[in-house]
Each structure stands twice: as C-alpha cells, then as structure tokens.
Amino acid sequence: MLSLIIYSFNESRLVTVWSGFSVKWYGELMRDEQMLNAAWVSLRVAFYTATTSVVIGTMASLMLTRFARFPGKTLFGGLITAPLVMPEVITGLSLLLLFVSMSDWFGVFGSRGIMTIWIAHVTFCVSFVTVVVSSRLSEVDKSIEEAAMDLGANRAKVFFLITLPMIAPALVAGWLLAFTLSLDNLVVTSFVSGPASTTLPMKVFSSVRLGVSPKINALATIMIGVVFVAAFIGWWWMAREEKKRKLDMQLAAQKG
Amino acid sequence: MNAWTQRLQKLLPGGRWLVIVPPYVWMLLFFAAPFAIVLKISFAKSQIAIPPYTDLLQITDNLLQIVLNLDNYLYLVRDSLYFKTYVSSLKIAAISTLLCLLLGYPMAYAIARADASVRNVLIMLVVLPSWTSFLIRVYAWIGILKNNGLLNNFLMWLGVIDQPLHILHTDVAVYIGIVYTYLPFMVLPLYANLVKHDQRLIEAAFDLGAKPWQAFLKITVPLSKAGIIAGSMLVMIPVVGEFVIPELLGAPDTLMIGRVLWQEFFSNRDWPVASAVAIVMLILLIVPITMFHHYQAKEMEGRLT
Numbered sequence: 001m002l003s004l005i006i007y008s009f010n011e012s013r014l015v016t017v018w019s020g021f022s023v024k025w026y027g028e029l030m031r032d033e034q035m036l037n038a039a040w041v042s043l044r045v046a047f048y049t050a051t052t053s054v055v056i057g058t059m060a061s062l063m064l065t066r067f068a069r070f071p072g073k074t075l076f077g078g079l080i081t082a083p084l085v086m087p088e089v090i091t092g093l094s095l096l097l098l099f100v101s102m103s104d105w106f107g108v109f110g111s112r113g114i115m116t117i118w119i120a121h122v123t124f125c126v127s128f129v130t131v132v133v134s135s136r137l138s139e140v141d142k143s144i145e146e147a148a149m150d151l152g153a154n155r156a157k158v159f160f161l162i163t164l165p166m167i168a169p170a171l172v173a174g175w176l177l178a179f180t181l182s183l184d185n186l187v188v189t190s191f192v193s194g195p196a197s198t199t200l201p202m203k204v205f206s207s208v209r210l211g212v213s214p215k216i217n218a219l220a221t222i223m224i225g226v227v228f229v230a231a232f233i234g235w236w237w238m239a240r241e242e243k244k245r246k247l248d249m250q251l252a253a254q255k256g
Numbered sequence: 257m258n259a260w261t262q263r264l265q266k267l268l269p270g271g272r273w274l275v276i277v278p279p280y281v282w283m284l285l286f287f288a289a290p291f292a293i294v295l296k297i298s299f300a301k302s303q304i305a306i307p308p309y310t311d312l313l314q315i316t317d318n319l320l321q322i323v324l325n326l327d328n329y330l331y332l333v334r335d336s337l338y339f340k341t342y343v344s345s346l347k348i349a350a351i352s353t354l355l356c357l358l359l360g361y362p363m364a365y366a367i368a369r370a371d372a373s374v375r376n377v378l379i380m381l382v383v384l385p386s387w388t389s390f391l392i393r394v395y396a397w398i399g400i401l402k403n404n405g406l407l408n409n410f411l412m413w414l415g416v417i418d419q420p421l422h423i424l425h426t427d428v429a430v431y432i433g434i435v436y437t438y439l440p441f442m443v444l445p446l447y448a449n450l451v452k453h454d455q456r457l458i459e460a461a462f463d464l465g466a467k468p469w470q471a472f473l474k475i476t477v478p479l480s481k482a483g484i485i486a487g488s489m490l491v492m493i494p495v496v497g498e499f500v501i502p503e504l505l506g507a508p509d510t511l512m513i514g515r516v517l518w519q520e521f522f523s524n525r526d527w528p529v530a531s532a533v534a535i536v537m538l539i540l541l542i543v544p545i546t547m548f549h550h551y552q553a554k555e556m557e558g559r560l561t
Binding site: 056057059060062063067070072074076077078079080081082083084085086087088089090091093094095097098100101104119120122123126131155180183184186187190191201204205208209216219220223224227230231235 | 272275276278279280282283284286287288289290291293294297307380384387388389390391392394395396398489490493494496497498499500503504514517518521522527530531534537538541544545548549552553
C-alpha cells in the first residue's frame with residue numbers, strides 16, 4: 001500500500017524506477033474525462049443504493065426481530081441471508097437475465113444503466129444492512145418500547161420516537177457499509193451496466209488488466225487518503241460520544 | 257357508518273403489512289425470481305440475435321411445444337475442462353478456507369481476550385483495509401509479488417535468494433490474494449462468538465486439572481462451533497465463484513468457475529451455457545448455503561441458542 005502512495009509521486013512512467021518527485025500523475029488523472037465520469041456515476045449509484053438499502057434493510061430487520069411468526073417469515077430469512085454468501089457471478093448473471101426478460105415481456109429496463117445498477121446493488125446491500133441493524137435491534141431494550149405503547153403511543157409513533165433514535169448508530173453504520181460495498185463492486189456491475197454507464201471499478205479493472213500504471217497509483221493514494229481521514233473522524237466522533245455518555249452517567253449517578 | 261369503517265379497516269392493509277411487503281417483494285422479485293429465469297435460459301439454445309437465446313415455448317403447426325435443450329448440460333459433462341474447473345474451484349476454496357481459519361482463529365482469540373480498550377482498535381485494524389477499494393488492494397499485491405516487485409527486491413537485498421521468485425501469476429499468488437481479502441470475514445464472526453464465552457468454564461477446567469491445550473480443545477473449540485461454521489461459509493462459498501483475484505493474480509490457466517462463467521458470458525457470448533454453469537454451481541453450493549443460513553438465522557432472530 002505504502003509503495004503505491006510513494007510511487008504515485010514518481011516522475012517516471014516506469015512504475016519501478018524512481019526519477020524524481022512529481023504530482024504530474026494527479027494532473028493527468030484530473031484531466032481524464034472518462035475516469036471522472038465513471039467516478040461520478042459510482043458516487044451517485046452508491047448514494048442512492050446506501051439510502052434505499054437502509055430503508056428496506058430497516059424494514060426487514062423489524063420484520064425479523066419484532067414481528068410475530070407469520071407464514072413466509074422463514075422463507076424471507078433465507079432470502080435475506082443468501083445474498084451475503086452468493087457468488088457475485090451468479091447474482092450478476094441472474095439479475096441481467098431478469099432485466100433482459102423483463103424488457104422482453106413488459107418493455108421495462110430496455111436500456112441498462114444507473115437504474116439497473118442501483119437495483120442490483122440494493123439487492124445485495126440490503127442483506128448487509130439487515131445484519132447490522134437487526135443485531136442492534138436485538139440488543140435494544142424492548143421494555144422502553146413497551147412502556148411507550150402502554151402510555152398510548154401507536155406503533156408508528158413508538159418506532160419514530162423511541163426505536164429509531166436508539167438504532168441510529170446502526171443505521172449510520174449500515175449506510176456507510178452499503179455505500180462502500182456499492183462503490184467497490186465490480187462483478188455484479190459489469191453484468192448489469194449498459195454501454196453508457198461505466199463505473200469507477202470497471203474503469204480501474206480494465207486499466208489494471210493492461211498493467212501497472214502511475215495514474216492508478218495516484219487514484220489509489222486519493223482513495224486511501226479519503227478512507228483514513230473518514231476513519232479518523234469516525235473514531236474521534238465515537239470517542240467523544242463515549243466520553244459524553246460516561247459523563248452523563250456520572251452526573252446521573254451523583255444526582256440519584 | 258361505524259360498521260363501514262370497521263369493514264374498511266379490515267380490507268385495508270395494516271401498518272404491519274406496510275413494513276413486510278416492500279422488502280419481501282424486492283427480495284422475491286430481484287433475488288429469487290432471477291434464478292427461475294437462469295434455469296429457464298440454461299435449457300435454451302444459443303442464437304445470434306437479441307437476446308442471444310431461443311424461446312422455450314415454440315408454436316409450430318398450431319402445436320405449442322416446450323423445447324428443453326439439454327445440450328448445455330451435456331456439453332458441461334462431456335468437456336472434461338468443466339469438471340476439472342469445478343474440482344479445482346472447490347479445492348482452492350477449501351484450502352483457502354482452512355488457511356483463513358488457521359490464521360483467523362488465533363487473531364480472533366487474541367482480540368477477544370485483549371483489554372476492552374485495545375479491542376476496538378484491533379477490530380478497526382482488521383476492518384480498515386476492507387474500506388479501501390478491493391480492486392486497489394489486489395492491484396497493490398501485483399506490485400508486491402511481481403518479479404521485480406517489493407518482495408523479490410527485499411529478499412534479494414537480504415541475500416536470501418539471488419534470482420527473483422516467480423510468484424505472480426501462479427496459484428500461490430491466488431491463495432495469498434484470497435486469504436488476504438477474506439480474512440476479515442473469518443475473524444469477525446469468530447470474534448463475535450469468542451467474546452461471549454464465559455471465562456469461568458476455562459477456570460473450572462483448570463481447577464479440574466486440565467492442561468491449557470486440553471481446555472482449549474474440549475471447551476473453547478466446541479463452544480465456538482457456530483462461529484467456525486459461519487466464518488468458514490462466509491469465506492468458502494464466495495471464493496468458489498471468485499473472479500477478480502484469479503483473473504488478476506492467477507496464471508492464465510488457473511481454473512476457477514467464476515472465470516469460466518465470465519468468459520462464456522462476455523467473450524463467447526453464450527448465455528445458455530453460462531446459465532448452465534451457474535445452475536451447476538448453485539447445486540454444488542446449496543448445502544453450504546443452507547448450513548450458513550441455519551446459523552445466521554439464529555444470530556439474527558435474537559441470538560437465542
């Protein structure tokens with residue numbers, strides 16, 4: 001990893017020969033229209049995917065952890081866990097064949113693009129979000145929800161006022177997880193994308209196949225930088241919240 | 257009037273159904289239904305058209321016929337390449353799962369027994385690499401493993417070897433790539449399991465005169481069975497269909513089924529054969545997938561074991 005970062009500032013086109021510090025590959029990268037377009041497509045798809053996955057995943061988690069048994073619940077459990085392990089080539093191929101058949105029968109999804117990539121990504125991201133959110137839901141104390149219900153709040157009100165704030169950290173974690181999974185996906189995307197919608201991983205893959213390039217090193221450096229800054233901010237924020245919580249608990253203990 | 261509203265309320269879907277229906281329909285439509293279509297197309301004939309396969313229902317002379325073409329499956333059986341590829345994919349998956357388990361178990365154990373303050377940092381270190389792009393990480397391995405790459409330069413500088421080792425584009429590189437990429441999927445479920453263990457059980461074993469390795473084998477390992485199975489399945493099943501790692505790090509003749517499916521689909525444009533390859537792969541994986549689901553469902557529905 002470190003070598004990628006160092007060599008991204010290399011002057012020479014030969015990746016292994018050091019010939020002086022330079023940022024010219026970053027300039028090249030910024031002028032690469034195709035690369036920028038692909039990055040923009042990827043970011044948009046990842047945003048839509050993460051948001052949709054969190055909504056559907058939260059519903060699925062509620063269904064699995066809070067609802068009484070109903071016919072079909074076991075089947076749904078299977079439907080939601082299988083994408084976690086399903087090889088990507090199978091998911092990709094089957095979704096593409098679905099889109100092709102649907103355009104045959106109903107005339108929808110005729111042109112594949114951001115829309116079909118979004119559907120495909122949500123289908124596997126929902127499972128990951130559901131794992132994160134339902135593990136949080138099963139830890140949350142149910143008696144608070146029951147107390148609110150006893151005080152006359154209806155189910156919707158209980159969910160939005162009590163449950164949602166308590167599982168909010170899991171929703172943020174699920175959103176970030178879905179965002180990175182979508183941003184990173186190559187195999188499923190290659191199957192379901194159309195000619196007009198190339199994503200960043202597809203672009204990176206085709207240039208990596210041709211060999212090592214300093215431009216990709218520059219791109220990798222930017223990505224690693226972003227992740228580390230994000231991770232640091234996340235860590236700092238979590239540490240601060242933890243401190244605040246401890247302080248609150250101390251104050252509460254003193255008062256009581 | 258009151259009776260009417262009551263009747264209406266019965267007909268209208270309640271709030272409960274508003275929560276159940278969207279995810280259910282989504283998963284049925286976009287995850288389950290496509291498999292039926294793959295199955296259907298695996299019985300079609302390939303043709304040069306859009307879409308590149310024939311319809312199963314054909315009307316000839318006012319007869320509606322269902323034509324099931326078994327050629328694709330016969331083709332898979334007759335050409336020994338496919339059999340070899342399935343065997344080699346399963347072998348690579350099994351060996352990498354074992355390697356992940358051997359590496360991951362001590363890691364998960366150490367994290368679970370570490371101080372609570374250090375624990376989160378260690379977990380972060382395990383997870384952090386998977387936040388950066390997977391492709392970029394595989395690409396970084398190319399730079400490390402190639403003939404004039406980091407590893408060879410370092411070993412030659414140490415004087416351990418005088419000729420570069422040929423690692424990139426061999427099966428060894430594939431194993432390194434897979435184990436590196438999938439290790440977190442082994443460590444996390446194992447950690448989640450090991451951290452819940454009651455330490456008093458081990459102490460009791462010691463009091464009864466067990467040696468550390470006896471206590472480990474007879475108490476810790478059986479208790480972590482669910483974690484071992486979940487982790488192993490999370491590694492093994494996706495690796496069977498892995499495409500990117502063998503494509504970038506493996507030799508041109510590294511046989512893996514994900515790669516064959518990709519080639520049938522994108523290079524040969526033979527959709528029916530690609531579908532048949534996928535169906536056979538699914539049949540092979542159905543037992544491990546159900547096993548995984550069995551343990552995962554327990555976890556998700558409130559951890560009541």
